[in-house]
Amino acid sequence: MPETTSTVPRSRWLALGVLCMGTLMVILDGTIVVVALPAIQTDLGFTQANLAWVVNAYLIAFAGLLLLSGRLGDLAGRKRVLLIGLTIFTVASLLCGVAGSQGQLVVFRFAQGIGGALASAVVLGMIVTMFPEPDERAKAIGVYSFVQASGSSLGFIVGGVLTQTLSWHWAFFLNIPLGLAAILLAWRLFDDVRGPGLREGADILGAALVTGGLMFLVYSIVKDSWEDPRILALLGLSFALLAGFVVRQAKAARPLLDLRLFRSRAVSGANLVMVLMVAGMFGFQFMTALYLQRVLGLDVLRTGVAFLPTPVLIALVSLVFSAGLLRRFGARWVLVAGLALIAVALGLLSRVPVDGGYLRDVLPALLLLGAAFGAVMPALTGVAMSTAGSGDSGIASGVINTTQQIGAALGTAVLATVAAARSSFLAESGMDATTALTGGFRVAYVVAAGFLVTAMGVAGVVLRQGKDRERCGRF
Numbered sequence: 001m002p003e004t005t006s007t008v009p010r011s012r013w014l015a016l017g018v019l020c021m022g023t024l025m026v027i028l029d030g031t032i033v034v035v036a037l038p039a040i041q042t043d044l045g046f047t048q049a050n051l052a053w054v055v056n057a058y059l060i061a062f063a064g065l066l067l068l069s070g071r072l073g074d075l076a077g078r079k080r081v082l083l084i085g086l087t088i089f090t091v092a093s094l095l096c097g098v099a100g101s102q103g104q105l106v107v108f109r110f111a112q113g114i115g116g117a118l119a120s121a122v123v124l125g126m127i128v129t130m131f132p133e134p135d136e137r138a139k140a141i142g143v144y145s146f147v148q149a150s151g152s153s154l155g156f157i158v159g160g161v162l163t164q165t166l167s168w169h170w171a172f173f174l175n176i177p178l179g180l181a182a183i184l185l186a187w188r189l190f191d192d193v194r195g196p197g198l199r200e201g202a203d204i205l206g207a208a209l210v211t212g213g214l215m216f217l218v219y220s221i222v223k224d225s226w227e228d229p230r231i232l233a234l235l236g237l238s239f240a241l242l243a244g245f246v247v248r249q250a251k252a253a254r255p256l257l258d259l260r261l262f263r264s265r266a267v268s269g270a271n272l273v274m275v276l277m278v279a280g281m282f283g284f285q286f287m288t289a290l291y292l293q294r295v296l297g298l299d300v301l302r303t304g305v306a307f308l309p310t311p312v313l314i315a316l317v318s319l320v321f322s323a324g325l326l327r328r329f330g331a332r333w334v335l336v337a338g339l340a341l342i343a344v345a346l347g348l349l350s351r352v353p354v355d356g357g358y359l360r361d362v363l364p365a366l367l368l369l370g371a372a373f374g375a376v377m378p379a380l381t382g383v384a385m386s387t388a389g390s391g392d393s394g395i396a397s398g399v400i401n402t403t404q405q406i407g408a409a410l411g412t413a414v415l416a417t418v419a420a421a422r423s424s425f426l427a428e429s430g431m432d433a434t435t436a437l438t439g440g441f442r443v444a445y446v447v448a449a450g451f452l453v454t455a456m457g458v459a460g461v462v463l464r465q466g467k468d469r470e471r472c473g474r475f
Helices: 012-044 048-076 078-098 102-130 134-165 175-189 204-223 229-251 259-263 265-295 300-307 309-329 331-349 358-384 393-428 433-461
Strands: none
Touching: 012 048, 012 078, 012 102, 012 134, 012 175, 048 078, 048 102, 048 204, 048 393, 078 102, 078 175, 102 134, 102 393, 134 300, 134 309, 134 358, 204 229, 204 393, 259 265, 265 300, 265 331, 265 358, 265 393, 265 433, 300 309, 300 358, 309 331, 309 358, 331 358, 331 433, 358 393, 393 433
């Protein structure tokens, strides 16, 4: 029988805190490592090109395995998959911290990605199962969304402090106490309820097709060398593998992913909106960090502090107001309005000057963006999980997490390419380096706003519900 009371613990809200702790650990790690990259490069002798693999090795494993990890949670038991993922992530973090060569660090980062995928893919499914009532679920998803949205901003601060006061090794050692605490609490709080077993849906061929397809897709995106015939061939191979996966799932007696999940306009539309929104938002964070440091002259620590208003407003809106907004207006209109405000915030950033100031030119956009995102993320997550039952919430969670990672990789690659091309053009036209750099950022913000406008259109058109008065984010 499928898991029906899966992981309903004695104290649901304490359990939610444990799940958010594990999520925060995974999200913090991504930003902290980015902050520590210059120190890692100096200590281990990475070239500029090879340094990217410290990030890419993790991202490829993480994004490629999320879908499979979610399904494993449904079949083998979400508590078991969560504990295995947290354990792998924690041990790999220790190994990354003591790595003495480039090869070791890249391999251990890949292992971190495996652990992060296993742990992250089942969290949202566990939350949905623990909180079946709409109001409580909206509040719980608001807490989860806040942790997801604010973790990377907090990582800038934590990474700056650790790297400047200790060493880059502590960017990984920090995960050890957090991981051990999450493992112990999860082991004690959650019931060991098993799923129907791997034989009920262990589609080995389908797993190989989707994992290989996603890994090659993310690799092709992060390589950002689309003029290279080899990368284009690899991109074509990824599409072929993913197409083969779809065909396989349509014909398999026990598919890894039941394609009927995507017959829901809510699920399909929400995942498409997630790709577009994250592409613009993740790229925004990347570009703004560069603008603050390279144009305004802030160091790493002050850059992290500069981002703080955004997670504060995300917390205020997602934890206090999001559930009420969803009840009053419904998820569709909360999404449309929130995405529009994010697009406006990115439009404001597209006007940043060379001689700008943080309070005048950056802070207003960060405040608007934080308030809007605090409303959008719980609504979007709730819509994406709205049709998931107890037996498939893991795979639904894996799908929405996968689309986030694809959006992040796509947004970073596209916006970085656009910004670099525009900056090079302006520099060749005779502009000084700082002015050319700023010009590139401004164009990238326009493209990011375009992603959000497109997401707003999808939310308004695709996420039309049969009963438009339906509330609480359910479609």
